[in-house]
Amino acid sequence: MDRIPISGPWITQKEVDYVSDAAATAWYANHAKYHVRFEKAFAEYVGTKYAVSLPSCTSAIHLSLAALGVGPGDEVIVPDLTWIASSAPISYVGATPVFVDVDEATWCLSAEALEAAITPKTRAVIVVDLYGGMADYDAIRAVARQHGLAVIEDAAEAIGSEYKDRRAGSLGDTGTFSFHGSKTMTTGEGGMLVTDRDDIYERVMVLRDHGRQPGDTMFFNAEVGFKYKMSSLQAALGLAQLERIEELIARKRDIFQWYREELSDEPDMKWNHEPPGVKNTYWMVTLLLPPEWGIPKEALVDQLNRRDVDTRPFFHPLSSIPAYANAPSSTGAKERNPAAYRISPYGINLPCGLNMTRDMVGRVGRAVRESLNVLLPKTPSAMENREIRVNEGENSK
Ligand SMILES: *Cc1c(COP(=O)(O)O)cnc(C)c1O
Secondary structure (H helix, E strand, O other), X not given: OOOEOOOOXXXXXXXXXHHHHHHHXXXXXXXXXXXXXXXXXXXXXHOOOEEEEEOOHHHHHHHHHHHOXXXXXXXXXXXXXXXHHHOHHHHHOOOEEEXXXXXXOOOOEOHXXXXXXOOOOEEEEEEEOHXXXXXXXXXXXXXXXXXXXXEEEEOOOOOOOEEOOEEOOOOOOEEEEEOEOOOOOOOEOOEEEEEOOHHHHHHHHHHOEOOOOOOOOOOOOOOOOOEOOOOHHHHHHHHHHHHOHHHHHHHHHHHHHHHHHHOOOOOXXXXXXXXXXXXXXXXXXXXXXXXXXXXXXXXXXXXXXXXXXXXXXXXXXXXXXXXXXXXXXXXXXXXXOHHHHHHHHHEEEOOOOOOOOHHHHHHHHHHHHHHHHHHHHHOHHHHHHOOOOOOOOOOOX
């Protein structure tokens, strides 16, 4: 049987046509034509004044911090549960990351934990729309406003998600997106920074082009900056994907519903959260096993791997990984961030590429049940509460 991959894009003839056209025509006077169209359409979609196409979301977060003037001696708050790309740029600008706990239901930054972590050195907070879910932005923005903190919204995983009447990416001073091949829409590699603020936009345009003022035709660099740009081919691919965004999101939501249906006989498992007023676009369908079952995510990943199902472990708390072993904020994080340390050990991302069909979800569902049958006998109390529903012979592999 074919291996089921964790994630991947949905590419049609439209994307191929746009990229071919870019390769053939986006040069000379037309070199920026796809950037202009992509950025304009993207800003309109997210609901911000500006969108700047970039090589990655990591660079978008880096530029956000740099444009806000965050640097050595400053602290930046980031949720403990996220991909390292959310936090690594804090080190690029010489500031100090502070890992803060998440909300038990949304898995996103907790407003109370944010407030408790603020010191006189805190300059900014990076809020992450984890796996397509949304934080309690009303509460977070109120805390940020009260303490004069800039808000960077890492919406890498959440294009099209909504909080009340606003789209993901439009809830901070800047919003950042990723178009990595695993994300809901892709340009292969790529990213976007969005903002409503003229001052941030102007600063970003200088910093992303080696310190050149826009329109500088004498190549007389005003300062040392960065080189963060996207190619026309990527912009063409991104424009085609964006024109299909509703279809891509609808498929992501279908895939999530198929899983819920497939594993509806497992009421103790928890899934991505969608509270009232929020639209979750479920970048990664994520399953949390009840901690009382005592099944670590690594064991479930391994069992599913043996059944040719590719999964990912829930992000480890940043404060627990070797990269941050010496970060001041890692000390005592397990006690300070109990929700992050309760959630992370028992969560996995299930295959949710845009190539998934209902049948493939059925195959993953059966593999999950078989895996639990192998793993659960080690916890007798869990067995009592759980009927085993795998047919004889199905778990023989
Ligand atoms: C994918 C991802 C990023 C990084 O995106 P790149 O385009 O690979 O730099 C940042 N933050 C989160 C939460 C992500 O999932």
